[in-house]
Amino acid sequence: MQEADLIAAGLPIFLQACQECHNALYMALETTDYDCIRRVAHRIRGSARTYGYEALGQLATIVEDGLREPSTIYDLSEAKCLLSELDRTLRQNETL
Structure with missing residues (x-):
């Protein structure tokens, strides 16, 4: 099986993970649960x-890196952008 075929076969699993991450991130932002956001x-x-999904990956990296130090006060704006990008990714793939 070619690499492109493997990626295509895994896309539904990735999108399910995006949905789960979207739900978890939404709740974590509501409760300011930094550990869950990370x-x-x-x-x-x-x-x-x-x-x-390069933009999604880049935002996730920024958020995770920003929350590496537990004592750091973190501006949640990047995490909110990550939530928006997850939402956009899911809407873009609704027909799959």
Whole structure:
């Protein structure tokens, strides 16, 4: 099986993960759960790039890196952008 075929076969699983991450990130932003926000960003960052969602992967990297130090006061604007990008990714793939 070619690499492109493997990626195409995994896309539905990736999109399910995006939906789960979207839901978790939404709740984490509501409760300001920094640890959960970092875990969501970590989960999505590598796979997003694998499936060609560079902006999503880049935002996830920025969010995760920003939350590496637990004592740091973190501006949630990047995490809100990540939520928006997850939403956009899901809407873009609604027909799949």
